Amino acid sequence: xxxxxxxxxxxxxxxxxxxxxxxxxxxxxxxxxxxxxxxxxxxxxxxxxxxxxxxxxxxxxxxxxxxxxxxxxxxxxxxxxxxxxxxxxxxxxxxxxxxxxxxxxxxxxxxxxxxxxxxxxxxxxxxxxxxxxxxxxxxxxxxxxxxxxxxxxxxxxxxxxxxxxxxxxxxxxxxxxxxxxxxxxxxxxxxxxxxxxxxxxxxxxxxxxxxxxxxxxxxxxxxxxxxxxxxxxxxxxxxxxxxxxxxxxxxxxxxxxxxxxxxxxxxxxxxxxxxxxxxxxxxxxxxxxxxxxxxxxxxxxxxxxxxxxxxxxxxxxxxxxxxxxxxxxxxxxxxxxxxxxxxxxxxxxxxxxxxxxxxxxxxxxxxxxxxxxxxxxxxxxxxxxxxxxxxxxxxxxxxxxxxxxxxxxxxxxxxxxxxxxxx
Amino acid sequence: xxxxxxxxxxxxxxxxxxxxxxxxxxxxxxxxxxxxxxxxxxxxxxxxxxxxxxxxxxxxxxxxxxxxxxxxxxxxxxxxxxxxxxxxxxxxxxxxxxxxxxxxxxxxxxxxxxxxxxxxxxxxxxxxxxxxxxxxxxxxxxxxxxxxxxxxxxxxxxxxxxxxxxxxxxxxxxxxxxxxxxxxxxxxxxxxxxxxxxxxxxxxxxxxxxxxxxxxxxxxxxxxxxxxxxxxx
Ligand SMILES: Cc1cc2nc3c(=O)[nH]c(=O)nc-3n(C[C@H](O)[C@H](O)[C@H](O)COP(=O)(O)OP(=O)(O)OC[C@H]3O[C@@H](n4cnc5c(N)ncnc54)[C@H](O)[C@@H]3O)c2cc1C
Numbered sequence: 001x002x003x004x005x006x007x008x009x010x011x012x013x014x015x016x017x018x019x020x021x022x023x024x025x026x027x028x029x030x031x032x033x034x035x036x037x038x039x040x041x042x043x044x045x046x047x048x049x050x051x052x053x054x055x056x057x058x059x060x061x062x063x064x065x066x067x068x069x070x071x072x073x074x075x076x077x078x079x080x081x082x083x084x085x086x087x088x089x090x091x092x093x094x095x096x097x098x099x100x101x102x103x104x105x106x107x108x109x110x111x112x113x114x115x116x117x118x119x120x121x122x123x124x125x126x127x128x129x130x131x132x133x134x135x136x137x138x139x140x141x142x143x144x145x146x147x148x149x150x151x152x153x154x155x156x157x158x159x160x161x162x163x164x165x166x167x168x169x170x171x172x173x174x175x176x177x178x179x180x181x182x183x184x185x186x187x188x189x190x191x192x193x194x195x196x197x198x199x200x201x202x203x204x205x206x207x208x209x210x211x212x213x214x215x216x217x218x219x220x221x222x223x224x225x226x227x228x229x230x231x232x233x234x235x236x237x238x239x240x241x242x243x244x245x246x247x248x249x250x251x252x253x254x255x256x257x258x259x260x261x262x263x264x265x266x267x268x269x270x271x272x273x274x275x276x277x278x279x280x281x282x283x284x285x286x287x288x289x290x291x292x293x294x295x296x297x298x299x300x301x302x303x304x305x306x307x308x309x310x311x312x313x314x315x316x317x318x319x320x321x322x323x324x325x326x327x328x329x330x331x332x333x334x335x336x337x338x339x340x341x342x343x344x345x346x347x348x349x350x351x352x353x354x355x356x357x358x359x360x361x362x363x364x365x366x367x368x369x370x371x372x373x374x375x376x377x378x379x380x381x382x383x384x385x386x387x388x389x390x391x392x393x394x395x396x397x398x399x400x401x402x403x404x405x406x407x408x409x410x411x412x413x414x415x416x417x418x419x420x421x422x423x
Numbered sequence: 424x425x426x427x428x429x430x431x432x433x434x435x436x437x438x439x440x441x442x443x444x445x446x447x448x449x450x451x452x453x454x455x456x457x458x459x460x461x462x463x464x465x466x467x468x469x470x471x472x473x474x475x476x477x478x479x480x481x482x483x484x485x486x487x488x489x490x491x492x493x494x495x496x497x498x499x500x501x502x503x504x505x506x507x508x509x510x511x512x513x514x515x516x517x518x519x520x521x522x523x524x525x526x527x528x529x530x531x532x533x534x535x536x537x538x539x540x541x542x543x544x545x546x547x548x549x550x551x552x553x554x555x556x557x558x559x560x561x562x563x564x565x566x567x568x569x570x571x572x573x574x575x576x577x578x579x580x581x582x583x584x585x586x587x588x589x590x591x592x593x594x595x596x597x598x599x600x601x602x603x604x605x606x607x608x609x610x611x612x613x614x615x616x617x618x619x620x621x622x623x624x625x626x627x628x629x630x631x632x633x634x635x636x637x638x639x640x641x642x643x644x645x646x647x648x649x650x651x652x653x654x655x656x
Contacts, residue, residue: 051590332594339590355587358639360594362632378635390638392631405503412604416595 136286
């Protein structure tokens with residue numbers, strides 16, 4: 001598509017004026033095709049880059065910045081622990097995104113100059129943008145679990161970014177002594193994947209039931225309640241009776257410290273020796289959001305209609321890093337938000353149409369072999385937030401056939417979403 | 424022959440009374456329409472599974488539940504999700520089987536005429552246990568059929584809008600038509616797509632995710648999606 005700038009601008013003005021303010025700064029700032037830089041090649045960022053290339057590849061110059069060459073999905077990484085997936089089956093590369101026309105740069109963004117509209121990379125290179133999309137996922141809050149910081153992650157893994165951390169956690173569980181203790185320090189809200197820690201407990205319990213049936217699972221949890229609680233507790237009683245002990249805030253689950261060298265945890269003054277300790281600390285938006293000055297507290301607030309930052313309309317923030325309202329921080333949500341962002345970026349920089357934002361999410365969890373459950377909702381953007389419009393959840397007491405069908409559906413979802421994200 | 428004897432053991436009661444008109448249609452006329460089904464299905468005292476499952480006791484039975492018959496994944500899933508055959512569900516199914524269960528192995532275009540379907544169902548109902556007293560008789564009093572007006576069917580979808588809306592579907596449904604656990608939805612006739620989505624919207628089809636997704640789509644949005652997906656190979 002060879003567009004003459006003048007007709008292009010003319011065509012853009014009408015459509016864009018109706019939706020977004022100041023849409024054509026790009027022409028003044030850089031010249032050439034409008035530039036979009038996407039930081040983070042995960043569920044949100046890879047989807048945005050691929051959709052922009054697919055729908056507007058000729059009209060836009062799209063760069064994706066992602067340090068790793070292979071992305072391991074956190075989703076289904078608990079199933080790897082349980083022995084239902086291989087690590088290779090969770091691996092995705094950027095080959096199809098690059099062939100779709102995205103300039104994939106394997107580097108790490110260290111800074112954003114929002115006035116100059118540039119992103120600085122660890123290599124020292126600078127990228128100019130007309131629109132910047134940040135989908136950097138999460139980082140951990142320093143000091144959230146006293147005694148633990150990221151330098152201790154090999155002794156006490158978080159396994160909340162998938163890959164070598166997940167493999168390490170699995171190896172440690174396999175090496176547990178007979179009758180040993182697996183501990184989890186569960187995170188406070190809000191955090192990535194609300195049912196994630198509890199699906200993980202289910203999968204670890206499944207693993208231990210097979211190889212170390214007298215082992216114990218001890219969970220210190222700062223939260224009163226958690227996602228799909230009734231379903232998980234029902235499943236734990238049925239499949240792993242007596243193995244799992246969860247200490248909620250009433251009993252000091254919110255007052256925890258760890259000693260990675262001694263391999264002890266202190267729950268409200270009671271010190272326990274543990275064999276494996278999975279520390280999932282409190283979370284915040286990936287640090288680049290903070291560096292770009294886009295956070296309000298720990299997260300970057302956005303306007304759901306376009307996923308634009310409330311602080312800078314030239315920046316869109318998606319996925320786990322943004323504060324948007326009612327959607328849980330999930331891969332499904334990030335993928336859903338990415339499509340709204342792609343549409344908004346495209347409408348702002350080309351003459352394409354803008355439609356009302358629609359979002360949805362479904363999170364499947366596996367409790368035991370063929371015992372799958374799900375929770376989901378649909379959402380729309382209101383003035384102040386992304387608001388839930390409808391929802392559903394699996395019921396306790398469902399029959400085995402339905403649970404199996406739900407699990408099978410999750411396998412279909414994994415195939416669907418990963419091909420939607422990575423092509 | 425093994426199948427036949429198995430079947431006989433399983434089917435305790437067969438009611439083969441004479442044809443008798445009921446409120447749903449005329450069973451005698453239905454017997455004639457049933458000839459279309461005979462190429463694949465059997466019903467009556469000697470019936471066993473052939474290309475299609477035997478149809479004794481179909482009223483009140485969970486979908487895809489005849490022992491020894493291999494159903495499509497889609498129909499099996501619907502059975503698991505709680506779909507039970509009654510007048511309304513059967514009526515919708517035989518009107519357009521592929522719109523009801525996209526991957527059904529029943530290669531039959533359907534009976535378009537509502538009166539003929541009522542006759543056919545009156546005929547089949549004679550082969551179900553105590554047809555008047557089956558627990559599922561109640562829903563037949565409150566029609567759940569997706570009754571789509573000509574205006575809805577006539578809406579011309581905007582495929583560009585459909586493409587945007589479709590991005591919500593492709594989180595689960597694969598555009599290349601692959602089907603592992605979640606059915607493919609590309610290349611359907613537009614009308615079938617529209618009927619299927621309205622069936623979810625009206626909560627007539629059982630799947631909770633799809634009921635939610637379809638529930639908030641307007642008639643125009645359903646038409647837009649049908650236009651977009653229908654245009655894909
Ligand atoms: C155990 C577990 C189970 C889960 N299960 C599910 C599930 O079943 N379903 C579901 O929907 N979700 C699930 N999730 C949640 C899901 O993984 C996340 O919500 C999702 O990955 C968020 O997408 P994102 O794009 O925000 O971040 P990510 O997918 O984490 O992507 C962020 C990317 O940005 C890169 N990055 C970060 N900073 C920079 C920088 N400065 N410069 C360049 N690149 C950068 C990172 O390398 C990373 O690749 C699970 C999570 C966990 C931990």
